[in-house]
Amino acid sequence: MISFENVSYSYEKGRPAVRNVSFRIQDGEAVGLIGANGAGKSTLMKLLLGLVQGQGRITVDGVTVESTNLPQVRRSLGCVLQNSDNQMFMPTVYEDMMFGPLNAMVPREEAERQVDEVLSALDITALKHRHNHRLSGGEKRMAAIATVLAMNPAAVLMDEPTSALDPYYRRVVIRAIGNMEQTKLIAAHDLDMIWDTCQRVILLDGGEIVADGPKETVLRDKKLLEQHHMELPLRFQNV
Amino acid sequence: MNRMEAALRELGEMDDLAAQSSPVHRRHAVAKLLATVGYIAVVLSFPKYAMAALTPMALWPVALFQLSGVPVSTCFRKLRYVLPLVMAVGLFNPLFDRSPLLYVGGAAVSGGVVSMVTLMMKGVLCLMASFLLMATTSIDCLCAALRTLHVPGMLVTLLLLTYRYTGVLTEELAVMTEAYHLRAPGQKGIHVSAWGSFLGQLLLRSMDRARELYDSMVLRGYHGHFHYAPVGAFGLWDGLYLALCLGAFALVRLVDVTGWLGGLLVR
Ligand SMILES: Nc1ncnc2c1ncn2[C@@H]1O[C@H](COP(=O)(O)OP(=O)(O)OP(=O)(O)O)[C@@H](O)[C@H]1O
Ligand SMILES: [Mg+2]
Numbered sequence: 001m002i003s004f005e006n007v008s009y010s011y012e013k014g015r016p017a018v019r020n021v022s023f024r025i026q027d028g029e030a031v032g033l034i035g036a037n038g039a040g041k042s043t044l045m046k047l048l049l050g051l052v053q054g055q056g057r058i059t060v061d062g063v064t065v066e067s068t069n070l071p072q073v074r075r076s077l078g079c080v081l082q083n084s085d086n087q088m089f090m091p092t093v094y095e096d097m098m099f100g101p102l103n104a105m106v107p108r109e110e111a112e113r114q115v116d117e118v119l120s121a122l123d124i125t126a127l128k129h130r131h132n133h134r135l136s137g138g139e140k141r142m143a144a145i146a147t148v149l150a151m152n153p154a155a156v157l158m159d160e161p162t163s164a165l166d167p168y169y170r171r172v173v174i175r176a177i178g179n180m181e182q183t184k185l186i187a188a189h190d191l192d193m194i195w196d197t198c199q200r201v202i203l204l205d206g207g208e209i210v211a212d213g214p215k216e217t218v219l220r221d222k223k224l225l226e227q228h229h230m231e232l233p234l235r236f237q238n239v
Numbered sequence: 240m241n242r243m244e245a246a247l248r249e250l251g252e253m254d255d256l257a258a259q260s261s262p263v264h265r266r267h268a269v270a271k272l273l274a275t276v277g278y279i280a281v282v283l284s285f286p287k288y289a290m291a292a293l294t295p296m297a298l299w300p301v302a303l304f305q306l307s308g309v310p311v312s313t314c315f316r317k318l319r320y321v322l323p324l325v326m327a328v329g330l331f332n333p334l335f336d337r338s339p340l341l342y343v344g345g346a347a348v349s350g351g352v353v354s355m356v357t358l359m360m361k362g363v364l365c366l367m368a369s370f371l372l373m374a375t376t377s378i379d380c381l382c383a384a385l386r387t388l389h390v391p392g393m394l395v396t397l398l399l400l401t402y403r404y405t406g407v408l409t410e411e412l413a414v415m416t417e418a419y420h421l422r423a424p425g426q427k428g429i430h431v432s433a434w435g436s437f438l439g440q441l442l443l444r445s446m447d448r449a450r451e452l453y454d455s456m457v458l459r460g461y462h463g464h465f466h467y468a469p470v471g472a473f474g475l476w477d478g479l480y481l482a483l484c485l486g487a488f489a490l491v492r493l494v495d496v497t498g499w500l501g502g503l504l505v506r
Pocket of ligand 1: 011012016017035036037038039040041042043044082
């Protein structure tokens, strides 16, 4: 279980990026995190991962996110960053995918099996031995997602997983997310993807939670969304 | 392809070379590292006029080039910026040391010239040895080897990040120069008035990126250990390789092989 209690954070004094946020995510829940540009979605994820430390209390499975517990907390979280360029550091996709499992002391054969499974689930077996710095933007995104899934974490955080993807791979990713049994927290502007993958949606504006509820109530509320610079998911726009 | 992209491609080339397979690539990283360190130490230990005695040391890089399949041309292309610097080190020796040391066909060659040539040879040999190490060993295996030799984790992480940072910095530079030229068509280079902000931005951006890179390493379980590097056990061949190399270096250093060979021929 993930819990935020009165969490605030500001990068610069007087300009909070996240303000007094509280919520809980149960095991196995899939939660969409939406909000306009600069609403604080990525910051919220960084707080959860302990990459930045703010006020308030964040716990993951009862363990407080603080510098002494970070390795323990991070072992159960897998995160796809918003900018996948910065996420991969090994020469090839394969080596990058092996990095996480091997660090977690998974035996090599087992890790290879895991890697191959993820590659075929994401339909990117062709990328396996490609060089990271020679991938296209969308290919990098797929590879970044693959590196995280290969770790098989208890909870998956994704910041804009479908940005830069073509319609085919967007659907592949949506399907892959749907097939995962882990706890999921997905930040995105692609509200249709959120609709397809999440049951619950949290809407942020100016670093504050302005709505938190089942997707049916949040994502179909035209007025609420427009108040916070968002639009209905495409599939509901013509009805 | 602009110049920056070419530079990036070149950086990636090192990884490509290190990922190949050959008898040299397959040797344990610790063996290769120690052999290289031993080689450099021996080369540097030659006295300053030992030009002739130093020559056989060149056989090792030559053999490695042959065995590993790493092209010699790549080596010199990559070292083209450093080589002149190394060459320049001994440039003034001939001015200071003019006493004749040996006679070639009646012409006197001064000690300065000999020591200059020796110094240049040392520089080139050491650079080639380091290049060969990098071209046959991935950075991660190298770091793993350093850790096995009990080099502090902090230093090793620093080395690893420096290596990766070079890539990030070049990439940002490529993106920024491209963006600049798209909005300043026809301009050659970057105008002086923009240098300050350009450099500042470049540092900030590449530092942010390097930070994110490090973050994502840590997020995937990196704590200064290299469990993930494909380093096998230190086998019989690795031991043999290391012993053979170090033995050969010692031999060349202690016995004047060239003199001895010359003696054989003359007699
Ligand atoms: N490194 C930083 N330094 C200073 N301020 C920052 C930094 N990163 C983000 N901010 C600010 O914090 C606020 C929240 O940013 P955050 O990245 O969390 O937004 P986001 O919801 O992820 O937006 P987007 O949809 O554009 O990704 C923004 O006002 C942003 O300007
Ligand atoms: Mg964001």
